[in-house]
Amino acid sequence: MKNCFVLEVILLYLISHVKMDNNFVFKLKDAPQLYKDFTKRYHRTFQSEYDYNQRYLNFIQTLRYINSINAQTFTQQKVLPNQFADYSDDERRDYLRKTAKRIDPELRMILRMNEDPEIS
Structure with a gap:
């Protein structure tokens, strides 16, 4: 309340x-x-x-x-x-990765999907 x-x-x-x-x-x-x-x-x-x-x-x-x-x-x-609000996308992503243990699994999956694929 x-x-x-x-x-x-x-x-x-x-x-x-x-x-x-x-x-x-x-x-x-x-x-x-x-x-x-x-x-x-x-x-x-x-x-x-x-x-x-x-x-x-x-x-x-x-x-x-x-x-x-x-x-x-x-x-x-x-x-x-x-x-x-004044963070860059990379800063937001880094912050979310650092707090990933507290984030639900669905959001963690979305974060991984937004990463650039590695080029071999």
């Missing part, structure tokens, strides 16, 4: 403070401010301007992916950015 309340509070905060339309589709013109808010929320630090720019581009790519999911009308599920 307590977890539901906390989740509701977080969702209400996001709905009131994050710039998106009624369908939870993020406006990419607001990406600089969204990323600034993201870096504050998740206490991100950067080693260089290059690192910042790469992570910002990853974040924008994630927003596009989120928008594509949230724009679908046949589902009521909506997706929001989480602490991994």
Whole structure:
């Protein structure tokens, strides 16, 4: 019950403070401010301007992916950015591999299927 309340509070905060339309589709013109808010929320630090720019581009790519999911009308599920929103695909994959023991077998199979085949 307590977890539901906390989740509701977080969702209400996001709905009131994050710039998106009624369908939870993020406006990419607001990406600089969204990323600034993201870096504050998740206490991100950067080693260089290059690192910042790469992570910002990853974040924008994630927003596009989120928008594509949230724009679908046949589902009521909506997706929001989480602490991994500025990770590259490789970083996400590495993170999932490290935590593979805690992942259900079906997801582990999907991860293996997405790997590039070895060329002999």
